[in-house]
Amino acid sequence: MKPVEDESSVVTSGERRAREVCVHVHEGNHEAQHVQVVHLHSETERSSDKTGTPQAILSLVYAVFYCTTSIAMVATNKLVVSNFDFSFTSFLLLLQALTTIFLVQVFPITPTFSLHALRKLVPLSCFYLLNVTTGLLAVRLLTIPAYTSIKRLTPIYVLVFDFLLRGKRQSAMVICAVFLLLAGPLMVARGDMDFKFSSYAVGFAASATQALYLISVSHFNDAGFSEVELNYFNSIITTAPLLVGTFIFDRGLVHHAAWQKPWFLSSLALFSLLSAVFLFAATVLTSRCSGLTLSVMGQLKGLVQTWIGFLWFGKVNFVEEGFVGIGVSTAGAALYAYAKYDAKRGK
Numbered sequence: 001m002k003p004v005e006d007e008s009s010v011v012t013s014g015e016r017r018a019r020e021v022c023v024h025v026h027e028g029n030h031e032a033q034h035v036q037v038v039h040l041h042s043e044t045e046r047s048s049d050k051t052g053t054p055q056a057i058l059s060l061v062y063a064v065f066y067c068t069t070s071i072a073m074v075a076t077n078k079l080v081v082s083n084f085d086f087s088f089t090s091f092l093l094l095l096q097a098l099t100t101i102f103l104v105q106v107f108p109i110t111p112t113f114s115l116h117a118l119r120k121l122v123p124l125s126c127f128y129l130l131n132v133t134t135g136l137l138a139v140r141l142l143t144i145p146a147y148t149s150i151k152r153l154t155p156i157y158v159l160v161f162d163f164l165l166r167g168k169r170q171s172a173m174v175i176c177a178v179f180l181l182l183a184g185p186l187m188v189a190r191g192d193m194d195f196k197f198s199s200y201a202v203g204f205a206a207s208a209t210q211a212l213y214l215i216s217v218s219h220f221n222d223a224g225f226s227e228v229e230l231n232y233f234n235s236i237i238t239t240a241p242l243l244v245g246t247f248i249f250d251r252g253l254v255h256h257a258a259w260q261k262p263w264f265l266s267s268l269a270l271f272s273l274l275s276a277v278f279l280f281a282a283t284v285l286t287s288r289c290s291g292l293t294l295s296v297m298g299q300l301k302g303l304v305q306t307w308i309g310f311l312w313f314g315k316v317n318f319v320e321e322g323f324v325g326i327g328v329s330t331a332g333a334a335l336y337a338y339a340k341y342d343a344k345r346g347k
Contacts, residue, residue: 070281076270090248095268095272096275099272099275100231101235111232111233117233124213124220125234129238131212134206150206151207154214155181173335177332177333177339180329183328
């Protein structure tokens with residue numbers, strides 16, 4: 001998406017893009033999980049097939065729950081960031097982590113606290129923070145359609161890592177989809193009148209770090225960590241770095257005018273709750289749903305996000321080749337989803 005403009009004043013494009021970070025930071029970390037981890041969860045997919053129609057219905061419920069939570073979170077994010085001009089990213093992430101810890105403690109689902117588990121999940125938290133950092137910077141520097149196209153490159157990184165680590169080769173259809181996924185962002189870059197090499201380089205880096213994070217999530221799921229444990233321990237580990245980030249980068253937080261405005265605290269509380277629920281929903285969707293559901297939901301969300309970027313958040317400075325590139329990228333993502341489904345069906 002592109003930046004959200006304050007209703008009461010006109011801001012520069014740089015200020016708008018700084019604001020948009022808070023709208024996308026939480027969603028950007030998880031939404032691509034639907035496509036990229038499909039082939040990393042073959043055991044989950046096979047178990048889904050064996051359970052038949054009830055599991056298919058349950059997967060659909062998971063997907064609808066995820067999308068509903070995602071839309072609600074973005075709406076409250078927009079309210080907090082735009083209406084109250086509250087663009088303190090580190091603080092919002094910290095609030096999400098603390099809310100997650102609180103909810104896990106309140107409900108009877110608290111995992112047994114373990115220093116061994118915390119130490120074991122440190123790499124996951126490092127990849128999470130790295131993914132957040134590069135994702136934030138990419139969202140600031142790129143338009144949302146361009147960012148979405150580049151983010152679709154994540155399956156390529158996952159496939160490369162899969163080949164290097166497991167020696168797994170892909171079908172001709174997957175290779176063709178990868179070609180389209182790579183060609184799309186290149187065409188978008190050529191058609192972007194605001195093109196900067198450094199901005200697109202950061203976008204490619206964000207896609208790569210997201211692949212590392214997704215592979216880590218898959219690895220720890222396979223190692224026996226539940227969705228609650230992953231979110232709970234990750235929130236504990238990241239609290240300290242986010243607290244430091246809040247003190248360093250979110251200056252002016254305490255004296256911000258938003259604290260004096262009506263409905264701000266309730267809006268912030270709703271945002272925190274939905275962010276924590278969204279984080280859990282994304283993890284459940286990744287580990288519980290079939291490959292087809294993951295792929296379809298990923299493509300639908302990517303398509304909706306692209307058009308929201310066009311229609312809601314200002315003008316995109318593209319020439320014709322940029323729009324064609326977005327179409328090529330979308331086609332590549334759809335072909336990739338079908339190729340993974342076809343491969344699973346042929347087993």
